[in-house]
Amino acid sequence: MKRAFFGRNGWGRGGRGTGGGQADGCRACADGCSLDALAPGTTCRIRRLMGCGPVRQRLLDLGIRPEREVTVLRAAPLLDPIELRVGDSFIVIRRREAAQIEVEDV
Known part of the structure; x- marks a missing residue:
């Protein structure tokens, strides 16, 4: 297997691997961008969550799921x-967590 597939330290243990078996080339899709790159006031639709482990589970528990509309309200x-506003909820997340959310225009 290639090194980029597993990462330096194995499946998602601080290496470059994503933990889901995806190569690093999949992180920067030409079609979508990540949520952390959007300006306040922008509304978009979530395409996919690229994270793994507890961070991914936390985002899912907060209601951040594919095909939901999200509005970026403010940045510190x-x-x-x-x-963010997801449905009727207001959520505050870190930029590095928002970078794991791939979005598309509505």
Whole structure:
């Protein structure tokens, strides 16, 4: 197997691997962008969650699921964290967590 497939330390243990068996090339899709790159006031639809483990589970528990619409409301002065509106809920997440959410325009 290639090194990029598993990462330096194995399945998602701080290496470059994603933990889901995806190569690093899949993280930067040309069709979508990540949620952390959007400006406040932007509404988008979630395409997929690229994270794994407890971070992915936390995002799913907060209601961040594929095909849901998300509005970026505010960003803190130093850009971390960002406030989102998902359905009727207001959620604040870190930029590095938002970077694991791939979105598309509505």
